[in-house]
Amino acid sequence: KVRVAVLISGRGSNMVALAEAARDPSFPAEIVLVLSNDPGAEGLARAAALGIPTRAIDHRSYPDRATFDAAIDMALREAGADLICLAGFMRILTDGFVERWAGRMLNIHPSLLPLFKGTHTHAQALAAGVRLHGCTVHFVVPELDAGPIVAQAAVPVHEGDDPDSLAARVIVQERRLYPKALALVAGRRARLDGGRVVIDDPPPDGVLV
Numbered sequence: 001k002v003r004v005a006v007l008i009s010g011r012g013s014n015m016v017a018l019a020e021a022a023r024d025p026s027f028p029a030e031i032v033l034v035l036s037n038d039p040g041a042e043g044l045a046r047a048a049a050l051g052i053p054t055r056a057i058d059h060r061s062y063p064d065r066a067t068f069d070a071a072i073d074m075a076l077r078e079a080g081a082d083l084i085c086l087a088g089f090m091r092i093l094t095d096g097f098v099e100r101w102a103g104r105m106l107n108i109h110p111s112l113l114p115l116f117k118g119t120h121t122h123a124q125a126l127a128a129g130v131r132l133h134g135c136t137v138h139f140v141v142p143e144l145d146a147g148p149i150v151a152q153a154a155v156p157v158h159e160g161d162d163p164d165s166l167a168a169r170v171i172v173q174e175r176r177l178y179p180k181a182l183a184l185v186a187g188r189r190a191r192l193d194g195g196r197v198v199i200d201d202p203p204p205d206g207v208l209v
């Protein structure tokens with residue numbers, strides 16, 4: 001099985017979805033580490049309750065991004081991780097770190113990329129007046145929220161939505177999408193080819209939900 005480390009900063013509900021999917025013996029990946037930059041992250045306790053090894057590496061203890069990223073890299077190597085899933089990890093990683101894990105690091109972003117990069121994606125979607133919104137799993141490249149797309153899920157925007165109501169609709173789809181996308185990548189059915197993701201025998205609901 002592919003050994004996956006999940007990096008979080010908060011609640012960790014995507015991490016729990018990945019961990020629950022990985023309990024299935026036929027799932028091609030196992031979660032070997034949950035790592036947070038915030039020692040108080042709720043997700044760390046949730047991971048521990050699931051029996052998953054956890055680490056907290058507090059970014060505030062490091063003088064700069066490069067030394068913080070080196071500490072994360074060390075922890076990932078100690079855990080024998082093959083692949084990283086960013087799941088609500090709210091630190092920008094250095095180009096050096098991203099390049100070291102090129103093709104081996106996924107992120108979930110709460111919008112239909114390439115729309116609404118960065119933060120406050122639900123407010124951005126409401127301000128733009130889109131009728132469809134959603135989430136994207138993509139490979140991580142140095143440019144923020146710009147890597148090759150593995151899978152997306154869409155939700156409607158309703159009259160009267162506010163960022164919280166929209167976020168609540170999107171997160172349900174995130175928890176469905178991320179395990180499917182991870183299964184495609186870990187099972188080597190999704191691979192990078194010329195800056196795009198090529199999927200062998202795509203499942204009808206695994207790429208666009």
Ligand code: GAR
Nearest residue numbers: 010011012013014087088108109110
């Ligand atoms: C998710 O909505 C995820 O897409 C988003 O943070 C939330 C984490 O929730 N990630 C980003 O905004 C990354 N820039 P969770 O901790 O419950 O998985």
